[in-house]
Amino acid sequence: MENKEQKKAPLRVLxxxxxxxxxxxxxxxxxxxxxxxxxxxxxxxLRQSIEQIIAAAIQEDVDIIALSILSGVxxxxxxxxxxxxxxxTKADLIPVIIGGVIPKQDIKSLKQIGVAEVFPVGSxxxxxxxIFKSYEQKKV
Amino acid sequence: xxxxxxxxLDGLKQGSVRSMARLITWVENRRTGWMDAxxxxxxxxxxxxVIGITGSPGAGKSTLTGKLTSTLVExxxxxxxxxxxxxxxxxxxxxxxxxxxxxxxxxMEGVFxxxxxxxxxxxxxxxxxxxxxxxxxxxxxxxxxxxxxGVGQDEVEVVKTADLxxxxxxxxxxxxxxxxxxxxxxxxxxxxxxKADREGADQVVMDIQTMxxxxxxxxxxxxxxxxxxxxxxxxxxxxxxxxSDFLTNTEKTPKKTENRIREELLVLLEKETARALRKNWVxxxxxxxxxENIISGERDPYSIVQEVIKTSLIN
Numbered sequence: 001m002e003n004k005e006q007k008k009a010p011l012r013v014l015x016x017x018x019x020x021x022x023x024x025x026x027x028x029x030x031x032x033x034x035x036x037x038x039x040x041x042x043x044x045x046l047r048q049s050i051e052q053i054i055a056a057a058i059q060e061d062v063d064i065i066a067l068s069i070l071s072g073v074x075x076x077x078x079x080x081x082x083x084x085x086x087x088x089t090k091a092d093l094i095p096v097i098i099g100g101v102i103p104k105q106d107i108k109s110l111k112q113i114g115v116a117e118v119f120p121v122g123s124x125x126x127x128x129x130x131i132f133k134s135y136e137q138k139k140v
Numbered sequence: 141x142x143x144x145x146x147x148x149l150d151g152l153k154q155g156s157v158r159s160m161a162r163l164i165t166w167v168e169n170r171r172t173g174w175m176d177a178x179x180x181x182x183x184x185x186x187x188x189x190v191i192g193i194t195g196s197p198g199a200g201k202s203t204l205t206g207k208l209t210s211t212l213v214e215x216x217x218x219x220x221x222x223x224x225x226x227x228x229x230x231x232x233x234x235x236x237x238x239x240x241x242x243x244x245x246x247x248m249e250g251v252f253x254x255x256x257x258x259x260x261x262x263x264x265x266x267x268x269x270x271x272x273x274x275x276x277x278x279x280x281x282x283x284x285x286x287x288x289x290g291v292g293q294d295e296v297e298v299v300k301t302a303d304l305x306x307x308x309x310x311x312x313x314x315x316x317x318x319x320x321x322x323x324x325x326x327x328x329x330x331x332x333x334x335k336a337d338r339e340g341a342d343q344v345v346m347d348i349q350t351m352x353x354x355x356x357x358x359x360x361x362x363x364x365x366x367x368x369x370x371x372x373x374x375x376x377x378x379x380x381x382x383x384s385d386f387l388t389n390t391e392k393t394p395k396k397t398e399n400r401i402r403e404e405l406l407v408l409l410e411k412e413t414a415r416a417l418r419k420n421w422v423x424x425x426x427x428x429x430x431x432e433n434i435i436s437g438e439r440d441p442y443s444i445v446q447e448v449i450k451t452s453l454i455n
Binding site for chain 1 (some may be wrong): 157158161162164165168169171227228231232233234235236237239240243246247252253254255259374
């Protein structure tokens with residue numbers, strides 16, 4: 001029962017929904033998925049501004065910011081978020097992961113902007129968990 | 141103390157929100173050096189007043205906390221919020237959704253909201269939450285609100301030492317007293333009947349008043365029962381007024397301070413001794429050995445524990 005693994009502090013993830021998406025079914029599924037993987041998920045709810053997401057991420061001291069975007073404006077939102085986030089966090093960056101309705105051809109641009117990982121429609125649950133859990137190793 | 145702790149403590153002193161957030165994480169995780177850091181933080185503790193808000197799930201605690209916070213900020217106070225939600229005892233994961241009901245306050249100047257999972261029993265939620273209060277105090281928060289579901293010993297412990305405890309009830313939950321099981325009734329300084337625009341609110345108010353009149357506690361203390369609709373803000377100004385009267389009148393009671401210190405010290409002592417003993421046992425393989433001895437019939441759990449208490453705790 002007792003081992004080093006269990007004592008490790010749980011990963012904290014902020015799950016945000018920026019912009020004007022009408023529903024958050026996908027975000028809620030991901031939230032449950034991450035919770036069941038032993039992660040502490042802080043969910044912000046729908047229609048959050050970039051400022052609200054950054055404030056929440058700082059106050060909650062999360063290890064990852066995960067955004068669910070269905071509206072098609074993922075490039076604009078990501079660019080704005082990363083620009084503002086990085087100017088607040090300076091050297092001590094918080095990685096950003098994006099999922100939702102993301103066309104395959106945009107993945108490269110998102111990564112160039114500085115997004116750490118992208119999960120378009122059709123990503124497998126196993127892959128998603130694997131990537132999130134890989135950040136546990138990087139935790140001090 | 142390691143340098144990175146010093147750096148965050150300096151940050152805290154200079155008013156860095158990120159340092160405050162980081163310190164809460166590290167202390168909650170019991171990262172090496174946390175006790176030394178808490179010593180420094182404790183010395184810088186000042187005047188923060190702590191408000192505990194508890195009540196059954198769905199009573200509207202988060203929405204109420206949000207409304208209270210924005211009203212207090214408008215009055216010029218700087219406010220910290222600790223919102224507690226349960227961890228899964230199976231996976232250790234948690235879905236912390238209290239921010240969802242506090243959207244408007246998260247970017248307000250002077251507001252800091254932190255979600256906290258109950259985690260395992262060994263960490264001790266009450267300790268983690270109180271450490272977070274102390275960190276917010278050292279940062280300079282005037283008021284810290286701790287919001288938690290009032291079920292289970294640990295949650296009651298969290299709010300028990302608050303300067304003011306508000307128990308939130310709602311109409312439509314059985315006879316209205318279902319939500320106020322033993323333990324909760326005694327800790328309430330106020331009752332708030334939320335969702336008071338719903339049918340049956342007055343009945344809940346009456347039920348609570350009846351319960352209070354029957355209680356064996358000091359009858360000189362009048363426990364207020366207030367009605368609110370936190371989604372619209374109805375009743376919030378009255379609640380804030382009653383709160384500030386209460387806090388002013390109870391400003392300096394040495395008895396309460398003494399009780400709080402006694403309670404905090406006992407919990408800290410219990411948890412940390414248990415943690416140190418457990419770590420020692422696991423690291424040195426004593427646990428495995430003891431289990432072996434019990435299975436083989438050489439020893440029994442009681443004599444082993446008796447021996448540990450004698451050798452490591454007495455003298």
